[in-house]
Amino acid sequence: MIIWLASYPKSGNTWLRSLLASYYYSKSGDFDFNLLNNIDQFPSVNYFKNDQDLYLKPEDTSKKWITKQKEINTDKKIKLFKTHNAICKINNNSFTDEKNTLGAIYVVRDPRNVITSLSNHYQISRNEALNFMNDEKRALIEKKDERFLGFIALFSWKLHVDSWNNCKLFPVLTIRYEDLELSTFETFKKVIEFIKNISNSNISFNREKAKKTIVSCDFEKLKSLEEKNGFKEAMLKKDKSGRVKFFNLGRENNFKKILDPIIIDQINNTYKEYLTKFNYEI
DSSP: OEEEEEESTTSSHHHHHHHHHHHHHOSSSOOOGGGGGGSOBSSOGGGTTTOSOOOOSGGGGGGGHHHHHHHHGGGOOOEEEEEOOOSOEETTEESOOTTTEEEEEEEEOOHHHHHHHHHHHHTOOHHHHHHHHHOTTOEEEEEETTEEEEEEEOOOHHHHHHHHHTOOSSOEEEEEHHHHHHSHHHHHHHHHHHHHHHTTOOOOOOHHHHHHHHHHTOHHHHHHHHHHHOOTTSOBOTTSSSBOOSSOOGGGOOHHHHSOHHHHHHHHHHSHHHHHHTTOOO
């Protein structure tokens, strides 16, 4: 069965994935990027590239979402998967169901800081990033050899957040990126305990390994690893001169210091209900 690590893009999913990969898949809690191979992303090109289907439209792979998850679950083992997909139906095809999913951890981040990260990651202006977040038909699309093999249904930030937080099919633990940042140990423990409970595991929380994992996955260390070895999940620059820094600002990503007040006001007005719901300062 699958346990999803879900989030809107640039909301801290990769950091949580790094923490969990280090905790579950290393002996000592020491992190390296290769550990991320143990927590794959779905949907992604690799799950569809060997199919005979033509996939002529961007959304065509949605018809195989459940089929591919059934294949993943054939061995009946518990697996962690990263996803940016919303809980949704495309052409009456559900992203997932209670037969293939055990539960999910959803990471929400202050949308005013999501904008700056989106802008850097996709090399777009902050106004374009705001439009990106407000687009109710937004999807991430990847084309390979004239076939649409990568399709992720995002929708708007609000619809994405709602889709996971209102899900009744399986248990969903929602954590704030800011709590993972400011109260890392306590928040990480909450995630581990959630996974333990929904998977009926009798393995106790390893406090010392968790502490080592947190130190090993410190933002500055991840940033240093990327500078030294690169990070294959970072976006290629538009001029193809290299890759955009994935681990970019970290705690320096503070909307109060770097975001245009006009954009801040727009977000405060558009997302007021959500800022209040998740206890963000307005």
